[in-house]
Amino acid sequence: MLGGFIGVLLGFITILLLMYIAIKVILNKFGFGSKSLLTLYNEAIKVRESEEQKPKQLGGMTNVLLPIIREDFKDFSEKEFYYLVEKSLRNIFQAINEKNSNKLLKNDTFNLINDKIRLYIEDLNTFNKKYTYNDIVFHNHTIKNYTKKNGMINLEISSSLEYYYEEYFEGKIVFKKEYKKQARYTTTFVYIIDTKVAGFDINVLGLNCPNCGSPVTSLNQQSCKYCKTVLNIQVANLLKCWKIIDYKEITK
Numbered sequence: 001m002l003g004g005f006i007g008v009l010l011g012f013i014t015i016l017l018l019m020y021i022a023i024k025v026i027l028n029k030f031g032f033g034s035k036s037l038l039t040l041y042n043e044a045i046k047v048r049e050s051e052e053q054k055p056k057q058l059g060g061m062t063n064v065l066l067p068i069i070r071e072d073f074k075d076f077s078e079k080e081f082y083y084l085v086e087k088s089l090r091n092i093f094q095a096i097n098e099k100n101s102n103k104l105l106k107n108d109t110f111n112l113i114n115d116k117i118r119l120y121i122e123d124l125n126t127f128n129k130k131y132t133y134n135d136i137v138f139h140n141h142t143i144k145n146y147t148k149k150n151g152m153i154n155l156e157i158s159s160s161l162e163y164y165y166e167e168y169f170e171g172k173i174v175f176k177k178e179y180k181k182q183a184r185y186t187t188t189f190v191y192i193i194d195t196k197v198a199g200f201d202i203n204v205l206g207l208n209c210p211n212c213g214s215p216v217t218s219l220n221q222q223s224c225k226y227c228k229t230v231l232n233i234q235v236a237n238l239l240k241c242w243k244i245i246d247y248k249e250i251t252k
Contacts, residue, residue, distance in 0.1 A: 056160045056184040060142025069146055072153070081242075082141040084109075085157050085187050088244045092117060093133040093163070099124055112190065112245045115229075119211060130168040135180070137162050144186060153191040155242070158250070160184055184250040189242045 062078075070076050088109060095101045101118045104110040110117070124130060138161045145156040162182050167175035209216060209224040216224075223230050 054182060055139045055162065056182050058140055058142045058158045058160050058184065060144050060158050061146075062143040065143045065146045069143070069155070072148075078143075081155075082138075082157070082159075084189075084242065085141060085159055086138050088187060089159070089161075089185060089247065090136060092247060093136060096121065096124075097132050097134070099130065109244060112243050113247070115209075116246075128170045132164075132166045132168075134164045134166075137180075151193050153193065154188060154245075155191070156186055156188045158184060158186050186246075186248055186250060187244055188246040190245045191242050 066078060091104060091107070091110070095104050095117055099121050101114060101121055104114045104117060138159060140160045142158045143155070144158045145154070147154045160182075161184075162180040165175075165177070165181040166173060209227060209229055211229040212224060212227040214224055214226045
């Protein structure tokens, strides 16, 4: 039995040796014969890390959509709106860093999205996780989409940014890199111009209960009809001003 085991082991070693020789032959063919496999592996890691540290490219429709936006908003400032995007994302990241959404609850800019963030933070606490975003630097912004429907305007912005990102589980770090993560995010803002807010169809807003996901059918709705979760939607503060309604990281 021992002889059989040794035979299998020798056969396995022989296969590995043949694979190594085959790889070396291929590397010699392409001019890499003088480098060890470990050296080539380390070089490949450096190339990948170099690519990961390059700012993400953005696609958008700024040149097409900006003139249309300025027809609706004569005083629209592209620079000021991008500043609003940056400020909004920084506040969201800070709330996640601190696992505390209280500051967002006091800011009317977030009254359409704070429940989503609050539930997200509650999930982090429930599963004893923590994500951190530090030293955030924005590279670029583009206007991705601009739509008007039922007395509402949606404006979607794509942003390229970088930050030091870390993940923790039960107080122990499980993910960290020495260099910044390059990322792309989209933020969606809504501008409600219909003065009869309570009466119009808000389904196009895509508002859902942060607890059970059921649709919110009225801006006057104080709690979810199904799970009774209290909703934080202030109708008076929604009219004729930009509110962030969604944000997400683009991973593709």
